[in-house]
Amino acid sequence: MSTMTTPVLExxxxxxxxxxxxxxxxxxxxxxxxEIVGLIGPNGAxxxxxxxxxxxxxxxxxxxxxxxxxxxxxxxxxxxxxxxARTFQNIRLFANMTVLENVLxxxxxxxxxxxxxxxxxxxxxxxxxKASEERAMELLEFIGLEAKRDxxxxxxxxxxxxxxxxxxxxxxxxxxxxxxxxxxxxxPQETRATEELVFAxxxxxxxxxxxxxxxxxxxxxSDRVAVxxxxxxxxxxxxxxxxxxxxxxxxxxxxPFDGDPGATEAAGADAxxxxxxTSTKGEGQ
Amino acid sequence: MTDTTTRGLIPLxxxxxxxxxxxxxxxxxASAFLxxxxxxxxxxxxxxxxxxxxxxxxxFIAGLLTTVFxxxxxxxxxxxxxxxxxxxxxxVLTALGGFGVTWYTVVSIAAELGGLANLxxxxxxxxxxxxxxxxxxxxxPEPRTASAKGNLxxxxxxxxxxxxxAPLSPWVERAIITVATIVGLAVFTYxxxxxxxxxxxxxxxxxxFAVWAMHTAGLNDRxxxxxxxxRSFTLAMGFAAAIAFPxxxxxxxxxxxxxxxLIFGTVALGLxxxxxxxxxxxxxYVAFLGVGAYTAALVSGSEFSxxxxxxxxxxxxxxxxxxxxxxFGVLIGAPTLRLRGDYLAIVTLGFGEIxxxxxxxxxxxxxxxxxxxxxxxxxxPDLKFFGFNLxxxxxxxxxxxxxxxxxxxxxxxxxxxxxxxxxxxxxxRIGRSWIAIREDETAATAMGINGFRVKLIAFALxxxxxxxxxxxxxxxxxxxxxxxxxxxxxxxxxSAFLLAAVVLGGMGTVAGPILGAALLYLLPEKLxxxxxxxxxxxxxxxxxxxxxxxxxIIANRRRQLEFHETGQLDVPETTTLTGEPAAVTKAGA
Numbered sequence: 001m002s003t004m005t006t007p008v009l010e011x012x013x014x015x016x017x018x019x020x021x022x023x024x025x026x027x028x029x030x031x032x033x034x035e036i037v038g039l040i041g042p043n044g045a046x047x048x049x050x051x052x053x054x055x056x057x058x059x060x061x062x063x064x065x066x067x068x069x070x071x072x073x074x075x076x077x078x079x080x081x082x083x084x085a086r087t088f089q090n091i092r093l094f095a096n097m098t099v100l101e102n103v104l105x106x107x108x109x110x111x112x113x114x115x116x117x118x119x120x121x122x123x124x125x126x127x128x129x130k131a132s133e134e135r136a137m138e139l140l141e142f143i144g145l146e147a148k149r150d151x152x153x154x155x156x157x158x159x160x161x162x163x164x165x166x167x168x169x170x171x172x173x174x175x176x177x178x179x180x181x182x183x184x185x186x187x188p189q190e191t192r193a194t195e196e197l198v199f200a201x202x203x204x205x206x207x208x209x210x211x212x213x214x215x216x217x218x219x220x221x222s223d224r225v226a227v228x229x230x231x232x233x234x235x236x237x238x239x240x241x242x243x244x245x246x247x248x249x250x251x252x253x254x255x256p257f258d259g260d261p262g263a264t265e266a267a268g269a270d271a272x273x274x275x276x277x278t279s280t281k282g283e284g285q
Numbered sequence: 286m287t288d289t290t291t292r293g294l295i296p297l298x299x300x301x302x303x304x305x306x307x308x309x310x311x312x313x314x315a316s317a318f319l320x321x322x323x324x325x326x327x328x329x330x331x332x333x334x335x336x337x338x339x340x341x342x343x344x345f346i347a348g349l350l351t352t353v354f355x356x357x358x359x360x361x362x363x364x365x366x367x368x369x370x371x372x373x374x375x376x377v378l379t380a381l382g383g384f385g386v387t388w389y390t391v392v393s394i395a396a397e398l399g400g401l402a403n404l405x406x407x408x409x410x411x412x413x414x415x416x417x418x419x420x421x422x423x424x425x426p427e428p429r430t431a432s433a434k435g436n437l438x439x440x441x442x443x444x445x446x447x448x449x450x451a452p453l454s455p456w457v458e459r460a461i462i463t464v465a466t467i468v469g470l471a472v473f474t475y476x477x478x479x480x481x482x483x484x485x486x487x488x489x490x491x492x493x494f495a496v497w498a499m500h501t502a503g504l505n506d507r508x509x510x511x512x513x514x515x516r517s518f519t520l521a522m523g524f525a526a527a528i529a530f531p532x533x534x535x536x537x538x539x540x541x542x543x544x545x546x547l548i549f550g551t552v553a554l555g556l557x558x559x560x561x562x563x564x565x566x567x568x569x570y571v572a573f574l575g576v577g578a579y580t581a582a583l584v585s586g587s588e589f590s591x592x593x594x595x596x597x598x599x600x601x602x603x604x605x606x607x608x609x610x611x612x613f614g615v616l617i618g619a620p621t622l623r624l625r626g627d628y629l630a631i632v633t634l635g636f637g638e639i640x641x642x643x644x645x646x647x648x649x650x651x652x653x654x655x656x657x658x659x660x661x662x663x664x665x666p667d668l669k670f671f672g673f674n675l676x677x678x679x680x681x682x683x684x685x686x687x688x689x690x691x692x693x694x695x696x697x698x699x700x701x702x703x704x705x706x707x708x709x710x711x712x713x714r715i716g717r718s719w720i721a722i723r724e725d726e727t728a729a730t731a732m733g734i735n736g737f738r739v740k741l742i743a744f745a746l747x748x749x750x751x752x753x754x755x756x757x758x759x760x761x762x763x764x765x766x767x768x769x770x771x772x773x774x775x776x777x778x779x780s781a782f783l784l785a786a787v788v789l790g791g792m793g794t795v796a797g798p799i800l801g802a803a804l805l806y807l808l809p810e811k812l813x814x815x816x817x818x819x820x821x822x823x824x825x826x827x828x829x830x831x832x833x834x835x836x837x838i839i840a841n842r843r844r845q846l847e848f849h850e851t852g853q854l855d856v857p858e859t860t861t862l863t864g865e866p867a868a869v870t871k872a873g874a
Contacts, residue, residue: 055731080733092728094721104714105721109733111714115742118713119706129713172733 006033008176008207009054009084013063016049016231023049025231026063031176036198036208038222040215040242042251046231047211048089051180054209055079055086068175081109085174087165089181089211095154099145099164102153103136106171139167143197159190166197170206177201179210183217191217219243227251294440295424302424306376307355309417313383314348316414317341319407322394327403328481331394334407340390343487344411347383350495351418354379354502367502370447373425374501377440380418382494386487387415393483447503449510458511459518465508466522470529476807477539485811520704523796527697537678537687541761542810544689547696548758549778550802551703553786554795555750560784561792561841562711563743564723565622566630568772569637571780573748575770576613577606577755579644582662582765583655589662591655599668603756610752611745613640618744622737625726637772637780645767661766668695668760675760692761699757703750704795710746711793719743775819777806785823789830791837800838 009031016024024046031037041047052058054065056072056079065072067082080086085106094102111132117125140146143163148156153164162182169177179198183191191214198221202208212218218225219239226236229251235242242248293302317337325332329339337345354375357367368375391412395401423440452458472492479485499505512519527547531540556570584605586596597605621632648658656662667676667688675691686694710716718739721729730736759765768774773781782805790801809819830837 075735076730077733077735080731086731088728088731092725092731094724094728096724097717097720101717101720105717105729105734106732108714108718113714115710115713115715115746118715119709121709125713132714168732 007031008033008035008068009209010066011050011054011063012066014050014053014060014065015062016046016053016058017061023231024053024060024228027228027231027233029226029233029236031207031209033175033207034202034205035223036202036210036221038218038225039209039211039228040213040218040225041228041234045228047228048180049231050228051086051178051211054178055084077109080172080174083173083175084178085169085172085176086178087162087169087180087182089184091158091161091165093153093161093165093168096152098150098152099140099156100133100136100149102164102168103139103171104132106168107132107136109172136171139170142170142200143167159186159193162186162190162194163197166201170201170204174206176207176209179208179212181211181213183212183214195221293424293426295420297421297424299426302421303355303358305421305424306358306380306418307352307421309380309414309419309421310348310351310353310355310383312348312414312417313387313411314345314352316387316407316411317345317348319410320405321391321408321411322398322403322405324398324403327394327398328483331390331408332405339484340386340487341411343484343491344383344387344390344415347379347386347491347494348415350498351376351379351383354498355418367504369450369507370444370501370503372442372444372501373422374441374443375498376418376425377422378494378498378501380422382491382498384415384419385490385494387411389487389490390483441497441501443501443503447506450507452514453511455515458515461508461511462515462519462522466519466526470526470533473803474530474533477542478534478536479811482812482814485807524697524701527700528694531686531690531693532684534690535685537689540687540689540693542806544693544696544761545777546803546806547693547700548754548761549783549786549806550799551696551700551754552751552778553783553790553798553802554700554703554707555747555754556783557787557792557794557798558707558710558719558750559743559747560787561794561798562716562723563719563740565740565744566626566633566784567744567747568630568634568780568784569617569640570633570747570751570783571770571772571778572617572637572640573610573614573751574755574758574778575640575644575765575767576610576748577752578759578765579656579662579755580606580609580752581756581759582665585662585665585759587662587665589657589660589664591657596666599670599756599760603753606756606759607749607753610755611749613752614745614748615741618741618748622740622744634772634780637770641767641770644770656767659767661764663764665759665763665765668692689761692757696754696757696761699753700799703753706746706750707795715739715742773820775817776809777802785827789827789837791839791841793841794837794839797837797839797841 007030009029011027011029014024014027014029015022027050029050039047039050049058053060054072056074056076059074067079067084070082072079072082072084094105097105111128113125113128117128137146137149140149143166145156145160145164145167148160153161156164166177166179166182182198183194186194195217198208198210210218210221219242222239224236225239225242227234227242227245227248229247234247234251235245237245295302297305318335318341320334321331321341323332329341331338331341353364354367357364358373358376391404391408394403394408453461476485476488476492479488496505530543534540534543552570552574555573556567559565559567559570581602583590583592584595584597584602587593617633617636621629621636624632643652644656645659646652647655648660650658667674669675673679675695676688678685678687679691680686711719718729718734721732721734722736722739726736769776769779771779773779777783777786783802786801786805787798788801789804790799791797805823808823809815812819812822815822834840
């Protein structure tokens, strides 16, 4: 394993403000080559905002994000071209395209046949299409969906849709793969299969950054875990370090922080059994 | 004839119902040989006993269809394959078709000539004969399927899971396609050649019910499978049929209808790239047709053109027109394509109107003199290819091809180019990225697709193809004026009709927009009596279509699966342990 720390992704002092709201506050963060890094935090901690800063959907108000030494361009399609691919928290496949077509769309940045070559259909075009299809089929075999290449993506079961989204992202030949809650809505078997898949992806030489709520999944997988609370990075370290950190437990289970969104949520969940009908106030108990 | 325990709507034993269908079908066909009325005032001359005329032909054909399907229901060898679905719906539908056309004829005889007294006994016989199969059809045991529970609906439903047949030998398949093409050409030609509104209405009744019957019988599915296996052969046959069309016409007026349908269809196909593939709702598309037409008119050598000395050969004029449309497409697209959805639709609608108002005013008074204002550019000379003047009639192999037939053949060539561009573009990296943008723009950009660039290419390509069609249309109509290039009007082409042709025919298909264009052109052309109510009729027709067949007449495979969750043949039966709401793990930890 090449934990010999060549940083793939480096976020320096990233701050993202929406008007008066600071969603992410001066976060420093690195992902090294061949590493699996987890990013956790209570709901509303700014994980997805931070994610969007990395993928070019948002331009950070302050700070820079560099990928392999170059500052990321502020456009999502250029970020993908640079080598960062992502999946989405709520699956965003091209529902009415076939499985194969979905992966072929992922190849977009690595092919360059434009309209003219499509119209003229020269030998170059046919070769490129064939190569693309072969590469896409390799990826489908990798995730085990090669038999369903001609099915519409919308007809796949949920777990396979998640896998297909990963294959589509891998088709852009990324150096870093961002997974936004890859196991959301999965049952334990499927979660375990995803775990294997992520390890296999890492072994292909692709660094992985994942946002996840399934703690066992994150701590099993990740070489390092960073915890984001209220837009700030609380802790970063190995699974053991993070799991042992009291502030993390507090952030999730909610004692000390004033007005911490994680605290009210956790408390609210406990209180839900007792007082089911009325109060929306977190201070009720 | 599957599950037969339940009784029909009309209580009759099964053998009687079937016999009634068969006898009724034969009687209906036979009744077409009688005299239905005493005077030839009703168009089509239905006064002669001995052979059918006008609408009686349609009754005859509908009766034959009913007979054939009734025989197929008897499991007669050789006819069994006509109803692969083994259901009653085709019988019901053909019976209704025969009933519809016959009763329509009888009622319009009575209504137009003023009273039932104008019906000869033959008319009464036909009315009763055509009612028999309907009674028989509704006496058939009511099929109960899971998908159709309502009484009437069950009779018209197409069952799911019709067994797929083994592929036939390639020659048989090609023969089937050839026969289908010839029949299609005959049916289409008949529709264009209908001389009076009543005949066209009757034609529509028969065609709609016949196609519907074949659809419920599962024949259309079978045919589209065969087509899918012989795509290039079908395309070649389609173009052969298109080329053959003017040779079947003796009256150049019908070739004129043909050429206008082709222009309309070509532009609709161009719009299909923008709307059907890239998913951009463009409500001002007709402006690009106008740009092409005006450009071609300006360089045509017409003495009313601003550049009357300039006379480009057609290939140069076509390229100039297409290039001008391309430039306008980019100019209009660049600022507007940053918008999404409804906003884009409104802005394109605005630009479409700006074009029409601008050419209306570029007359030297309120603007620079370019387009001659509302008078337009008349006297556009006919095209000449190598001394072959498209404006003159020519005799080819015993057939006389008039002016419009010549332009028709030129338009077939243009349409072939557009079809080629459409199919090749759709099946490529760029076509996939259009569809991806249409499906989910955010995800598409995250996959590295430059959304703006790709959308601009679609917009510009669509504009170019429309401009190309416009260059021919300028020559066909002798003159260009601003009025046709509006958003909505009662005659095609206008932006609303173009969009309707794409949606009605079937978005994302090649044949769909062409069929839609043919229908939308023929309806106002033939149904003159609708006059100013034609837009109302279209509105109602479109609403009905969107309710009952939202994917359009010819369904793109994707669209079909999108709108109808059931009946998908490629859906695997496997159900895995999924479907938990995504929020379950989200709240955890």
